[in-house]
Amino acid sequence: NAATISAGFAPSMKASKVDSAGLSTHATPFTPGPSGGKTGTSHPSGPYSSEEYFEEVSAAATWWTQSMRQEGxxxxxxxxxxxxxxxxxxxxxxxxxxxxxxxxxSGHRSVINDITVDPILKQAAEASGISHRDAASRLPKCILWCNPGSVRVQMEKEHACTIFHSSSTPTAPSSNGSGSDSE
Structure with missing residues (x-):
């Protein structure tokens, strides 16, 4: 039930550098953030470093982990x-x-566990010694959006619920879970 998800998630771990593992990236330039875009890329403006989205990624990963049935x-x-x-x-x-x-x-950064299991969930399961089918059955059927300043989750057909929000990044209203709670 989306109403039982706690708001104001506060991740507690420090960021670690992550290298690109062949995931698709677009060659679209964008404005660099406070880091000045200091990561290895051929684009002059560069992507944001993992520190730029650490809070959102940590909140999302912690939500998935806490939502997983952990018996056994x-x-x-x-x-x-x-x-x-x-x-x-x-x-x-x-x-x-x-x-x-x-x-x-936003769609690129979403993580889905429904009819199909997101490759990120499969890889995390396999890296932890859990079969991806077992992990998928332990996780709620939902879609999670990891956007600058907010992490939102929508359980089945319910409205999306914010599980993390940073007051330092503006969010725009949307019908895909990144805006207001009433969709």
Whole structure:
């Protein structure tokens, strides 16, 4: 139930650098953030570094982990799952993070567990020694959007609910889970 999701998630881990692992990136230039776009890329403006989206990625990974039924899993498996999610989501956000246009790239940064299981969830499961089918069955059927300044989740057919919001990044209203709670 989306109403039971806690708001104001505060991640507690420090950022780690993540390299690109062949995930698709677009050659669309954008305005660099406070870091000046200091990551390895051929674009003069460069993508935001993992530190730019660390809070959002951490909140999203922690939400997936806390939402997973953990009976029968070891603590080390759960931690490995969360860390692998952070790495995969950071890689997905790399080159697709636009704080001045939070909706831009939103679909690319979404993570889905429904009829299909998102490759990020499969990879995190396998990295933690959990079969991806077992992990998918332990996770809620939903879509999660990781956008600059907010992380939102929509459970099945319910309205999207914000699970993390940063007051430092403006968010734009949208029908895909990045705007207001009433869709």
């Amino acid at each position: 899993l070891g603590t080390s498996q759960v931690r490995a799952f969360e860390e692998a999610l952070k790495k995969g989501m950071s890689q997905r956000c790399e080159g697709h993070w636009y704080p001045s246009e939070p909706m831009r790239g």
